[in-house]
Amino acid sequence: MELPDVVIDSISVLLEPYQINFREMWRKQQSRGTEASDSDKWMSLEEAASFAKVSIWTVRRWCRKGVVSKKTSRARCGRILISKVSLEKFIDGLIDPNQKAI
Known part of the structure; x- marks a missing residue:
């Protein structure tokens, strides 16, 4: 605007x-x-899993460990959105699996 x-x-x-x-x-x-x-900054669990070529449960585990940034969607209660940037960094090996997401 x-x-x-x-x-x-x-x-x-x-x-x-x-x-x-x-x-x-x-x-x-x-x-x-x-x-x-x-660029879309957030992806659904399904999109993130497809992007990373892993299961949804693997992405959920990454979120629980804190190696991938996530947020809960306000529009759809309880829907988890994954940060595209943090997922890309994690996949590219820029984030140590034992390190928390930024």
């Missing part, structure tokens, strides 16, 4: 007394949004 400069300037002026740099916050938020849309 793109905001006109006039709107950004107006919000910046309103937040200035509170020492909040809205322009900088907006810029960071925009870059995060682009980053997330460029």
Whole structure:
């Protein structure tokens, strides 16, 4: 979503007394949004297992050990999502199996 400069300037002026740099916050938020849309950062258990060419239970075990980062989906209660970056690093051998995920 793109905001006109006039709107950004107006919000910046309103937040200035509170020492909040809205322009900088907006810029960071925009870059995060682009980053997330460029590559999917999270995969379902099934996608992660297929990607790693292992069973779903192996991916669950990696999550339990903490060698792969995970989060629970808010949209679907209890659904586990796996961090694509941490899974790739683990598979590439950049993470020691005894080391916790970042």
